[in-house]
Structures are given as structure tokens and as C-alpha cells.
Amino acid sequence: MTIGEMLAATVPMARTLNLEFLETTAERAVVSLPDQGDYHNHVGGPHAGAMFTLGESASGAVVLAAFGEQLARAVPLAVRAEIAYRKLAMGPVTATATLGRPAAEVVAELDEGWRPEFPVSIEIRREDGAVTGEMTVVWTLRPGG
Secondary structure, eight states: OOHHHHHHHHOHHHHHTTOEEEEEOSSEEEEEEOOOGGGBOTTSSBOHHHHHHHHHHHHHHHHHHHHGGGTTTEEEEEEEEEEEEOSOOOSOEEEEEEESSOHHHHHHHHHTTOOOEEEEEEEEEETTSOEEEEEEEEEEEEEOO
16 A cells, blocks of 8 residues: 555545645655635635645655654654645645655654654645645654554
8 A cells, every 4th residue: 555545545634635645755745636616715726724734644645655664663743834825726736745854864863762853845836836835844753653
């Protein structure tokens, strides 16, 4: 099972929004939100909550890809998030999440008994390539998987 398939199977919101996991590596994840009228806002684009869920889901995919081997001893948790809506999003949108620190550095902190925190940066784009949103989710690995 791929990370995208696992998230779609275990995270109800990812399934509800029909998120499509297009790429998932330990450095980057790309997730798409199809254009769906049920999730539009008052101006006909994807609702801000749907875009937030898209970005958070992309960040979770890259976290699982980067730290999946640590799940037996640590639980990944989102600590905080910030989003900026830059342009009107219309039609399908795609989020690209990028790990903000080297995974080896985060794992070294976990090995030392710390509860490491690390950022994931996300850009949300329309089909024409325009950035409609920018987001940062700060994650932690809580020891005691």
C-alpha cells in the first residue's frame, strides 16, 4: 500500500475530499484536490477549509514518507499551522509539501531523547500555476509510538 493509499484509507477527510496523492517521497509530496461543487465557497472556488485540509494532508504525506521507519517509537503530530490565501483558487488545486529540515537531523534529535519539531512548507497552486496559498505546518515526533 502506498502512503497515499494508506492516508486515503485511514484519514476520513482525505477520503471525503477525494484527495489524489500524486507523488510522495521523503523530501516532497504532491496532492491534488479535484474541482467539486460540494466543497466550493461563496465565489465558486474550493472552500478555505478544503484548501487547508489539502495542504495539511500533503504535509502529512511527506512526514510519513520521511519518518515512517520511526513509527514504532514515535508518533508524528501536527503542532501548529499557518496558511495565507494569496489568490482566488478556481478549479482543481494542487499542494506541494516540502520537508523543511533534513530527516537525519530530526531523527538524531529523537535518538537523543528530544521531541523534535520541524516545519513542512506547502504551496497550493491552480492549474495555470498561480500560487493561491502558502502554508507551513510544524510537526513533531512524540516519543513513545
